[in-house]
Amino acid sequence: MTVQGFLAVDSGGSGLRVVVGEVDGGRTSGPLTSGEPVRTGARGIDTGHFMEQLVPMVRALTTLSETSEEPAEPADLGTAVIGAAGLATLGDGLREELPGALAREFGVRTVALAADAVTAYAGALGTRPGAVVAAGTGLIAIGTDLVGWRRADGWGHLLGDCGGGAWIGRAGLEAALRAYDGRDGGSAALLTCAEEQFGAMAGLPGKVYPRPDRPAVLAAFAPRVAECAPDDPVAAGILGAAARHMAESAAAVCPTVGEPQVALTGGLFKLGEPLLVPLHEKLAKRLPHARLVAAEGDPLDGAVRIARDLAAGALALPGDELMLTVVAPTGRGDHF
The missing domain is CATH 3.30.420.40 (ATPase, nucleotide binding domain)
Incomplete structure (x- = not known):
């Protein structure tokens, strides 16, 4: 049986931090850190550079999961949450191109694109006002x-x-x-x-x-x-x-x-x-x-929390055109 899985990413000034895990609260693999911030260009955050870093990291994490000493079913990364610095002001290209790229590379069917402030909020306070x-x-x-x-x-x-x-x-x-x-x-x-x-x-x-x-x-x-x-x-x-x-x-x-x-x-x-x-x-x-109150976790923890809630149909944080959007990728567009 295939395990329903998720991909969670925190993209900031120190690069990408990536986790893959099981939606039901089971195992997670990661985080892996790229150490290189994603470039920005004429269209804002560079989707190509983002995927150049992300793809080998996810491949490495899913390989680690499959070769673990503990028996594990293959994960279906149906849900992805991307928390990105600059999304609100520099994210037009990323919003247009990234969901399709994730669908093609990993079979992602639902993508939440969040400003890093939103994932920081979710990590610190969850769904409390x-x-x-x-x-x-x-x-x-x-x-x-x-x-x-x-x-x-x-x-x-x-x-x-x-x-x-x-x-x-x-x-x-x-x-x-x-x-x-x-x-x-x-x-x-x-x-x-x-x-x-x-x-x-x-x-x-x-x-x-x-x-x-x-x-x-x-x-x-x-x-x-x-x-x-x-x-x-x-x-x-x-x-x-x-x-x-x-x-x-x-x-x-x-x-x-x-x-x-x-x-x-x-x-x-x-x-x-x-x-x-x-x-x-x-x-x-x-x-x-x-x-x-003390923060419960960091922005990557927030991305993981949003991913699990989204996959369970229980996401309670409000949507916003610039701060938090959920899309179903079409798979069209350039291959990164």
């Missing part, structure tokens, strides 16, 4: 009353992502350069850290501006800001401002009735108390009716 702040290199807040979605920020390091890792790192480097110049608002402590990490300040622009991974380069300085914060008021002020931005975004998307839950997810919160203490204080002031 509330808000999730997802913070890593960038930052986005997403909330739902289970009728519709609201999002705030997530506009990238040039136009937003206020309070995210790149934002904190850039603010820290600005304070270092102020100290280097002798301008007000500088931090000698952050200047020392910046010189240790990047070398002479005169060469800093050349080490940042030309980099295609500029947001990640900036975000790499955020831990140094947190390191200085207990003894440096400038660094502490940067983290306090980041916490204020996060609380503002959470308040913009959180349901205003009932007792919604708020969760934090993403690698930025590994900065610990220098960020979390002011953030908890600001969330309590901005959202006194909400309850802060």
Whole structure:
């Protein structure tokens, strides 16, 4: 007997993370990680590059499943959930091309295309009303009353992502350069850290501006800001401002009735108390009716949860043209 299976993917700044598993809650294989972010082009997220990475990963995972020491029936990957960074703004080509590519390569019959903020929400809170702040290199807040979605920020390091890792790192480097110049608002402590990490300040622009991974380069300085914060008021002020931005975004998307839950997810919160203490204080002031809870899982966990619910006909999260769409592939189009 063929086992009903699923494919779950988290596509973000660190590449693809992929899991295959059994719909009924049985075994899963993975995750495998590609380590290479999917390229973007004239049509947004590059479907061809996405499939170039995904196909060998899924083949490897299904081969592992079939050669396991435990007896297993072959899995039918009838359901796929793809959580992708940039889907809302750069996903037109992916929405048009990916379902057919998945149908041809793996026999997928139902595809859910989700913004990575949606899979982050599902991983953190499941199907409970509330808000999730997802913070890593960038930052986005997403909330739902289970009728519709609201999002705030997530506009990238040039136009937003206020309070995210790149934002904190850039603010820290600005304070270092102020100290280097002798301008007000500088931090000698952050200047020392910046010189240790990047070398002479005169060469800093050349080490940042030309980099295609500029947001990640900036975000790499955020831990140094947190390191200085207990003894440096400038660094502490940067983290306090980041916490204020996060609380503002959470308040913009959180349901205003009932007792919604708020969760934090993403690698930025590994900065610990220098960020979390002011953030908890600001969330309590901005959202006194909400309850802060620990995130249950990460975005890949959310993709797995959505896949199992979708396959069981029990998906309770609201659909949205940009944030979460479910399609039945036709199988037409180019072969990747």
